Amino acid sequence: MADLISDHNGVSWEWRNESTQKPPKQVIFLREAGADKVLKAAYEHTAVIWQGDFHQAKQVLAAIKKRLRRPAKTGGDIQTAFHTHRMQQAQQSRILNMLAVEIDCGFQLSLPRAPDVKAALADVYETENTRPFLLPLNQLLGFIGAHEWHKKGIDLPQLNGKIHVPFGVFSPLRGEYLDLIAQAPINGFQTAFDIGTGSGVIAALLAKRGISHITATDTNPRAIRCARANFQRLGCAQQVTLTETDLFPAGKADLIVCNPPWLPAKPTSTIETALYDPDHAMLKAFLNGVSKHLNDNGEAWLVISDLAEHLHLRNNSFLTDCFQTASLEIIDTLHTRPAHKKAADPADPLAFARSQETTFLYRLRTCSS
Structure with a gap:
């Protein structure tokens, strides 16, 4: 500003x-x-x-x-x-x-x-x-x-390469959610949307896993420039199309992935919009709109932690209620515990909640009528 x-x-x-x-x-x-x-x-x-x-x-x-x-x-x-x-x-x-x-x-x-x-x-x-x-x-x-x-880059074993992230774009230092995306079954999917791509790390990982046509979206011009440069470095630019738009691009895909902000609070800077989302507006918009963009037998992957529950910022039934409202059902749930430094730092003001946190990948599909 x-x-x-x-x-x-x-x-x-x-x-x-x-x-x-x-x-x-x-x-x-x-x-x-x-x-x-x-x-x-x-x-x-x-x-x-x-x-x-x-x-x-x-x-x-x-x-x-x-x-x-x-x-x-x-x-x-x-x-x-x-x-x-x-x-x-x-x-x-x-x-x-x-x-x-x-x-x-x-x-x-x-x-x-x-x-x-x-x-x-x-x-x-x-x-x-x-x-x-x-x-x-x-x-x-x-x-x-x-x-x-930005110059040094962040080594990511899931990519067998580096992601380079400038100021103003969220850095994938917490690698546990990438482990979940690397483990979830692809099921022969050939097209995918990466919603809110940021550094482009999820789209790059999907490309590495063999998805041939990926559309990555974001509204942050810095993120668009960052992701484009990362796709070039990682050799997957031919597989990924970047679109500066809010949430979904036009058309449908076999797989739609979203790692929305995890905490329902007001951001105080542009980069904090990757962490904080008042009233879970992006999460709700993604869940309520994803069915319209899924191909038959397609899946939506939601990556999110339960830190908000441990901070009493949402109740334990919030996500399942959102799934039901959006007519989505859970195929499977993958989960892991965070390994970043704050998770084990007793001096962190939120240590009482971080020590209990779990990160989830929900595999979702449209409810059969």
């Missing part, structure tokens, strides 16, 4: 922020300041634009993070604990984003000891800037880290 804000001289600046946060009310330019001074300004809705040494700015940011760090709350209502956790995340993110830097034309960062950030910013933004803009330092560091991961 981009907004216009003013400094104390009334000069307007473009403020860029990948979250849905409101911009600061004003900005001040400082060559040096301690964490306490930056925090005081942040609580007054004023952003500090750092003009001094880059590494010192990183130290100040680290000190602010340390001051904002709060111990996880235990006990009480589980659903309230989740929403409290989300609220604290949003508040801390807003405060951290009040320490910013000026990005000059051509994605240049003109601070002492600053790294070359041009490639990292080009990964995020489609076109080079012809005017300076202001950017939270915490987000810039995130862009730099994401750019390095």
Whole structure:
């Protein structure tokens, strides 16, 4: 998101922020300041634009993070604990984003000891800037880290290859759901839809498993560009057609796969739309519309975890009720336990729920009349 804000001289600046946060009310330019001074300004809705040494700015940011760090709350209502956790995340993110830097034309960062950030910013933004803009330092560091991961790629044994993911596209670091897709029987299917393809990892896996004609859909232009590049790298571009559309493309397929957001909560940034979906809107739309796009004897695969049940964000009968409403029946259910780091981290605020989480692949078909 981009907004216009003013400094104390009334000069307007473009403020860029990948979250849905409101911009600061004003900005001040400082060559040096301690964490306490930056925090005081942040609580007054004023952003500090750092003009001094880059590494010192990183130290100040680290000190602010340390001051904002709060111990996880235990006990009480589980659903309230989740929403409290989300609220604290949003508040801390807003405060951290009040320490910013000026990005000059051509994605240049003109601070002492600053790294070359041009490639990292080009990964995020489609076109080079012809005017300076202001950017939270915490987000810039995130862009730099994401750019390095984008170059390196993520090794996925299910693909016997790598997926490369830029900032703004959900990364398939949790590989357990890919194990389920690799194990589910293909049953001679030749056509498939991958709904909400993101990085393209599911479509690529279906191609590797021998499905000859796959249509992958997404509404995020970054995801479309990312998936296209991954299909080229993995040698499956001839098998996959990319379509920028919401949910289903035109026509029907033997197999339709969807890995929707798993938690019914409000996202605070574009990338969080892969994790949070208010009132399970995408999940319901997929289930209610999938029968119209399935060929005879076709299957719909729904990949989803039960973390929302353990967080008391939906009841245990929610999914089966949705299947019944959509006139879908379960052929089989595959499941696995998560192996990612958060699942075994007792310091994680949601450890009480993550320790019980199971990831499922539901094989569904249209109910016979």
